[in-house]
Amino acid sequence: MFKVKYGDDYLTDYVKFTKIERGVASENTLTTEENSSDGVEIVNVKRGPKEIPMSFHVIDGLDVNFVRRKLAQILSSTANKRLNFSDEPNYYYNAILTGKLEYTDDGFEADGSFTLFVSDGAAHRTDRVTLNSTNSGGSSGTITKNADGSVRIKVINNGTKPAYPRIDITNNQENGYLSLAHVSGGFAMGKIAEADGKNVQKSEQLYDSNTDSSFSKFKDATGTANPQNSGLGTNGTISFQSDGLRFATQGTMSATQFAGGGMKVMTLPADSNRHIGAANLYSHFNLFAWAGAMGQTGILQILFTDINDKLVAGYGITKSDMSGNSAKCSFWVGGNTPKEYTSFGFETNNAEKNQKYPNNMFNSS
Missing domain, CATH: 2.40.30.200 (Elongation Factor Tu (Ef-tu); domain 3)
Incomplete structure (x- = not known):
């Protein structure tokens, strides 16, 4: 009706x-007004x-x-x-x-x-005509994303009078700056040089051996004192051999040292803010600890130090058992009161079948 x-x-x-x-x-x-040519x-x-x-x-x-x-x-x-x-x-x-x-x-x-x-x-x-990504290209207009990340919006007014659009913007990620430009004016909000006006922490990867397969960024530290234990010699060598870093030459020991070995060092690069060092850091290493025969001894260490080579933290695998196959993994902290934080024992086998105590963490697989 x-x-x-x-x-x-x-x-x-x-x-x-x-x-x-x-x-x-x-x-x-x-x-109208008179024209210099025909008409008005x-x-x-x-x-x-x-x-x-x-x-x-x-x-x-x-x-x-x-x-x-x-x-x-x-x-x-x-x-x-x-x-x-x-x-x-x-x-x-x-x-x-x-x-x-x-x-x-x-x-x-x-x-x-x-x-x-x-x-x-x-x-x-009375109703609102909506232009969005779903109906872009239709009678209401188009929305086009440009290569530089900006968005071009063409609105088609199908009415008989000027209309003023309401623009709703939903950010898919953090964005501290918005700018709208039109032939007759513009609008901007936020700070273009800063995401949101405050500093926040973010995680960054400083080193990955996938891009340094031969560990070329690690340099020999021959003669530099071991930061965790000065009784460990460091004038031997460690070298890359087909699948990773391996002990190459033992070197010599002083009268106060009880083991000979080598040491390599890498200075972590600066982050994106050009700052060297981090309050919070994690790293993953793949260590292979397998004694080829009973009674073999050795030590492997991963250590983090400050700019003066003073120990911050680290962990290592130590096998001093000269007759059996027992070893332990230790975790150390440095600073003003260096100490062993914790440790656990394991067997230095290669996790072969039928092992009573298989080496689940430091095997070749």
């Missing part, structure tokens, strides 16, 4: 409209108001006097009211009565007419 609503009231509760002239568009008023130049175009004449017949069975007073009450407004037609559910007009409300009755039936004046001459849309 066709309905007409004016303000908060439905006119079609009282009358049946026999004619409504909504027209196509309001008239334009042109401002258009200086300004102004949309004029429009009128909507409406004729009606009072619904049969209703009291014509009651309807007369009801229409007068609804239409006698000193301000615009919204005018809605049910066949245009998403549009409304801002309208007010102009001229006389014609009303003719014989006591039982009545007919009449009135004209509503639309001061801005336009129909206004």
Whole structure:
């Protein structure tokens, strides 16, 4: 059923409209000035108001006097009211009565007419047209992501008057700066040089042997004292042999040392802020500790030091058992009170089948 609503009231509760002239568009008023050539130049175009004449017949069975007073009450407004037609559910007009409300009755039936004046001459849309990635490229416009990360938005206005878009932005990652630019102006918010205005920590990888397969960044530290135990000699050599670093030459020991060996060192590179050193650090090493025969001894260490070669922390595998296959893994902390933090024992086999105590951590697999 066709309905007409004016303000908060439905006119079609009282009358049946026999004619409504909504027209196509309001008239334009042109401002012109003389041109040096033929004709004139258009200086300004102004949309004029429009009128909507409406004729009606009072619904049969209703009291014509009651309807007369009801229409007068609804239409006698000193301000615009919204005018809605049910066949245009998403549009409304801002309208007010102009001229006389014609009303003719014989006591039982009545007919009449009135004209509503639309001061801005336009129909206004009530629903919102959305342009997003799903309907991009359709009648509403396009959204295109550029190679530099910016986004170009082309909005197509299918109406008859200028429209002002509402732009909703959802960031898929942290973003402390937004900028919108248009031919007639722009808007920017945030700080372009900083993600969010405050410093935060992030994890960075400082070294990965996958990009240094021969461990070339580790240099011999021959003669440098062992940071964890000065009784360990360091003037031997460690070298890369096909699959990793291995003990190469034992070197010599001083009178106060009890084992000979070599040592390699690498200075961790600076992070992205050009800072060397970290308050929090983790690293993964693949250590292979397998005695080829009972009674073999040895020690493997991974140590972290400060800029003065003072121990910060480290761990190592020590086998001093000269008859059996027992070894232990120890964890050390340095600083002002260096000590062994904890340790656990294991068997230095290669986790072969049927081992009573298989070496689950430091085997060749």
